[in-house]
Amino acid sequence: MEQLETLFDRIFLTQQPSADRFSVYRFYQLLDQEPINTLEVLFFNYHWRQEKINYSVMKGFFLRHSPHIYHALTKFAVPLERNYLYACLEKDFFSKQVSFLATLRNLIKDTLKCITDNTTVNSKDAARTLRNMKHTDNIALQVKENLRIPFDSITVLDDVETFANGAEVLADLSQMRCAYFSPAAVVSFPPTDENIGATPFLSRHLQQLLTPKKKEQICQVLKSIIENHPLPDLVKQALALYMTLMGDDIPWQKHPFILRLYYNSYWHWKVQQIRDKATEGVKT
Structure with missing residues (x-):
């Protein structure tokens, strides 16, 4: 984990994140090899708990590098959606954790939309993940609004x-x-x-x-x-x-x-x- 955080320091805590190309390339490799673990450390340890990185800086990086990292995001979205939906079914909408998960989901959505809007990239995985996230949004909304529906929705x-x-x-x-x-x-x-x-x-x-x-x-x-x-x-x-x-x-x-x-x-x-x-x- 310390090595990962050192890598994140070199990428995100510089005035020009794209300058250290070796660190960015190493980040690509880790996302290919261990996408879920790498992103968990970045999001939950580095960003949320330690507050080492500004959200807007991270979002800007993800949007710029979306063609190289979107595959890892589609894999990370699977457990993220499960955890978010579970929290919503518990009606825990206003907790700090759910708020953070919602922020992460928005980051992933914006990054994947960059891919689906790019006609030069094969974006079937991105499009499928966005559809799944929309489905989760619909279930969460139904629970949040406490809709009494007289059929299987x-x-x-x-x-x-x-x-x-x-x-x-x-x-x-x-x-x-x-x-x-x-x-x-x-x-x-x-x-x-x-x-x-x-x-x-x-x-x-x-x-x-x-x-x-x-x-x-x-x-x-x-x-x-x-x-x-x-x-x-x-x-x-x-x-x-x-x-x-x-x-x-x-x-x-x-x-x-x-x-x-x-x-x-x-x-x-x-x-x-x-x-x-x-x-x-x-x-x-």
Whole structure:
């Protein structure tokens, strides 16, 4: 372990980590020979317990050297995911250890995404590991949100994207009306078939409207649908939709479901306005 830490000192505690090429090359060799042990010493002993290295420095190194180290990260991710999931199932979300594991997972995700975005690298292992990590995120989210699901959710969690495809139509359910945006919110930017979801102006407007309180309101309605709606297929869609909203793949202001909810909010107000005028006309 002392030899490893000496090696890490030469790599990370210099102003230019790439300067000592021999040390970096030795690090590559150790990752090939003993990936899990090498990364455990780096992450848990060197970084976490001894606090010898700044996270941003380590992340920068990993991103720059991702083609050489991503294979080791895919192997290290296996026990890491198991430990993280176990901690989540214990509902220990706010402990220091779980917070650290979540930070490590983000580091690995960012590094592997560099690989999957690189068309010159064969990234099947990286892509598979990212899918597995997404699956873990979904299970952890379900536990954290304490969703009472009336069926085995694994089928949905295994393939969220498929079940979420077309789920924006759930914005048309009558239950969603209590989460509509207010008339004052939608009248300043009337949506049309041409601009719905197509302009950065609407995205910026939605970003202002989607306060934490508004997001919580939308999530509570979806949770109610998940836990109480009688149609299993619709519940599965709602669960997948909930996962995509709580994940980090699509910003809320660009999410098809949120765009449709905004669209419905506007036309609900517009129709109500027409009805009110018609009622006033009858009275006069």
